[in-house]
Amino acid sequence: MLQIALWKRLGIALVCLAGLSLALPNLFYNRVERHNDAATAIERGAMPTDALEADLALWPDILPSGLVNLGLDLRGGAHLLAEVQLGDVYEARLDGYWPEVRDALREVRAEVGTIRRQDAPPGELRVRISRPEGLQTAIAAVRDLAQPIVSISGVGQSDIDVRGAGDTVTVTLSEGERAATDDRTMQQSLEIIRRRVDEAGTREPTIQRQGSDRILIQVPGIGSAQELKELIGTTARLTFHPVVTRAASADADVDPDQLLHPSMDEDGTFYLLERTPVVTGDDLVDSQPAFDQNGLPAVTFRFNPAGARAFGEYTSQNVGAPFAIVLDEEVVTAPVIRQAITGGSGQITGNFDVEEANRLSILLRAGALPAEMTFLEERTIGPELGQDSIDAGQVASLVAMAAVVVFMVAAYGLFGIFATIALGMNVALIFGVLSLIGGTLTLPGIAGIVLTIGMAVDANVLVFERIREELKTARGPARAIELGYERALSAIVDANITTFIIAVILFTLGSGPVRGFAVTLGIGILTSVFTAIFVTRLLIVLWFERRRPKTIEV
Structure with missing residues (x-):
């Protein structure tokens, strides 16, 4: 039957x-999408506003709210082709080597004399010694700092090349390390761009590597290519530097191991800083928008254990000294250390509005781009x-x-x-x-x-x-x-x-x-x-x- x-x-x-x-x-579609975007923004730490609450009320929570994402050809959006400036990473890597090179040469000071960092072309670290007869000793001391390359293509090679002439030791990255660094930089850039785009609440972006140094970015639903560039093109590099002194102009004398950055809030004020930071944004594990004690928008941050330890040690040893919080080569603030900060967290205050605080927290949370990007092609659909x-x-x-x-x-x-x-x-x-x-x-x-x-x-x-x-x-x-x-x-x-x-x-x-x-x-x-x-x-x-x-x- x-x-x-x-x-x-x-x-x-x-x-x-x-x-x-x-x-x-x-x-x-539009009502549910606004509801979902508002819910996602609040989950990620955005401060609730009347507009967000109104969007949340557009769709009942008891009903499913999943949507079919519309691609770039259906929804419109932005298309970018970016070139990563890989040479910037070489310079940053060698800057990171300077404290180790300095300490290694100080251990053989009796043979090499005094040491001083010299100006050098991008991609080189040059150190001058006062006793040229100790050049080979200096070269040997620096070569002992070399490490094996962590890459399949670089097996058996070291990460730095060291050579000398006259009274100057020159350190460069080896070819194998450059290739490995290029690959790591591209992978890191891809991941950070993806995290930044995802944090902003966009749907189903296309982010993929093209060639050796280019990245294709297609994001449906975003207003324009310029808006996308502002989201992903900011390096958002956060560093904490000891302050040497303040300067009244950009013409102040700067040693090779120092930096001169303008103040974000005080026009015409510059800060002379030590080049090597105490901690960097790479040690951040979280960043959220908040309000300071005066009720003004601010951004909180929290370090990982290694960053918290380094930050705690520095503040413990330098109570009473100023230090600078630098964001994208601008000094956000330069407070005096009143007491040791051992909790691994802090707060950035400045002339922020709520939207800027939200965006800055997104950029810091997603991490800093390892290198600048040049946009070769941009298109808005x-x-x-x-x-x-x-x-x-x-x-x-x-x-x-x-x-x-x-x-x-x-x-x-x-x-x-x-x-x-x-x-x-x-x-x-x-x-x-x-x-x-x-x-x-x-x-x-x-x-x-x-x-x-x-x-x-x-x-x-x-x-x-x-x-x-x-x-x-x-x-x-x-x-x-x-x-x-x-x-x-x-x-x-x-x-x-x-x-x-x-x-x-x-x-x-x-x-x-x-x-x-x-x-x-x-x-x-x-x-x-x-x-x-x-x-x-x-x-x-x-x-x-x-x-x-x-x-x-x-």
């Missing part, structure tokens, strides 16, 4: 209800172009669905109507699954959905044609329907498995638009098989149990 167990009926109904509820937020693409995709989908519906109803009558209802459920399930997994819909993805609409009726056609054949044996409509589903099952499974394998291959080997097409095609195959085998059959069974027809026409 034509029967479906109660537990199977409930299971089919629950899957359909779940798919509809997951797809529902996409009908109210307007949302109106994306809307045109969405409208065209909707028209194509509706035309395809209408054509399929007309054909199915004309060819199979009432059974064609059942197939049409299952087809609508199939589209809802596709969007429900995409919302559940946070998938991205692009123009090729829409093409995959349109193709799925056409393919979705294939299984129903196989079943209905098989039922027609079984009706000719005069076994009765119930038996004919049951045999039709049983004997068409193998053909349905075989046909869809082969297409699903192709979708998997496209997703695995393809990239960008090809993967978007493969995702919607693969999901559509799974949902179309479910709706054809279970949903359509359940509709037919419910109709048959209610009407009990003696004969049927397919």
Whole structure:
């Protein structure tokens, strides 16, 4: 007999209800998106405002709020191609070597005399000794600082090259270390850009390396390329330096082991600082917007154990001395150390508003870019172009669905109507699954959905044609329907498995638009098989149990 167990009926109904509820937020896309962005901002530490509270109230918390992310071609957004200035990292690395080189040469001062750092081209560290006859001793002492390169390509090589001439020792990074540094710098830049973009609440960005020193960045939903540049182009380099003295102009004498930075708040005031920082933003583990004791926006920070220890030791030994908090080569503040700061946390105050405090905390939390970036290409894709693409995709989908519906109803009558209802459920399930997994819909993805609409009726056609054949044996409509589903099952499974394998291959080997097409095609195959085998059959069974027809026409 034509029967479906109660537990199977409930299971089919629950899957359909779940798919509809997951797809529902996409009908109210803007409202749900604003709700989600507000919730994410508050979770990440943004200070609640009336605007955020209003956005939170746009969608009930008890309902699903997952959305299908729209790709750059559908939503508009920004496209950047950036070149990473890898040479900046070499200079920073050698600056970091200076304290070790200085200490090593001080241990052999009897042979090399006094030491002094000299001005040098980028990528070199030069140290002058007062006793040229001790040059080889100095070279040997510095070479003892060399470390093996931590990289597969640099096995057996050391990280620095040391040479000397006259009374000067020159230290440079070795070729193997430069290659390893380049690779680490690009990986770090990719990760930091991704974290900064994610922290800002954007959806499904494309961030990938191109060539040896370039990064492609595509972010849907952002207002302009300039806005994206402001978000990711700021180095946000936070350092803490001992203060040597204050200066009234940028023309003050600066030794090679010192820095001169302007004050962020005091025009015309400059600070002469020791070049080597006590701690850097690399030691930060968290940063959040807050308010200071005067109720003004500020930014709090917290160090990791190593940074907290170094900061605590320095402040313990220098009570009463000033130190400078430097952000992107500007002195934010230069307070006097009143007491040892051993808790590993602190606060940055300045002329911030709430928005600037939020953005600065994002940049510090994401970490500092290891090198400056030059933007070679920038492009803004307007949302109106994306809307045109969405409208065209909707028209194509509706035309395809209408054509399929007309054909199915004309060819199979009432059974064609059942197939049409299952087809609508199939589209809802596709969007429900995409919302559940946070998938991205692009123009090729829409093409995959349109193709799925056409393919979705294939299984129903196989079943209905098989039922027609079984009706000719005069076994009765119930038996004919049951045999039709049983004997068409193998053909349905075989046909869809082969297409699903192709979708998997496209997703695995393809990239960008090809993967978007493969995702919607693969999901559509799974949902179309479910709706054809279970949903359509359940509709037919419910109709048959209610009407009990003696004969049927397919």
